[in-house]
Amino acid sequence: MRAGPLCLLLAVMSMATGAHAEESSPLSLSAGPQIIDLQQRLKESEHQRDELSKQLQNADADRESAQLSRLRQENQRLKLQLKEAQATAPQRLLTDQQQWFVTGGGVAMVALLCGIFASGWRRQRRQWLN
Template sequence: MRPGSWCLLVALLAVSAISLNAQSEESTDSVSHALPLPSTASQLSDLRQKLADSERQRQELTKQLQDSGAQQETIALGQLRQENQKLKLQLKEAQSVMPLRILTEQQQWFVAGGGVALIALLCGIFASGWRRQRRQWLN
């Protein structure tokens, strides 16, 4: 190898050794902070007790919330049923007031067209005078 490559290799090894040393120091610091001190053992047990109490309270509150949500749903369901009955009653009243239609709009147009055709046929018959004459073209 060339002498320049040896220098580069040594420099890289030195940098990696320094970074490994720094990482090991950080890991030992974090381990020392993670271990509880004997004086904090009582605090730790108190915190665990408080955690258990708060979890129990959270479960109770969740149950109460679900119960109140179910009560609100039943109230809303009752209101919707009452409103539905009122709307059905209004619909029946509105239908009783409206005259009963025998024909739809499309059927009415069909009847009107048939009436016009019948009137045109009668006008044609009366205009000819009921005469049966043979009309031929004169050559």
């Protein structure tokens, strides 16, 4: 490698490290009271935020408890209405499926009786004619 570009590279690198050192210099003494003031304001803000979040949770809990009590009352009212409706409704002997089964059996019996009466109770020997 040539000496020219190497010297140039070293010069550029030394300037970059010098600029970096200037950026990370310690804070001046006049900024100290501002930092303390800002830290106190931060603590006060966090305290206010905590208090407001607690108030919000309490308000949510109160609203939910009121809604919960209304729902419980409505649930009790609906249970009473259901019991009254069940007490006044006549008891069914058969379910819908059982009713269809009985209806189908009745139709089959009627068809059997119609077939017997239509033949006239006579027994005939029927054969195929060849």
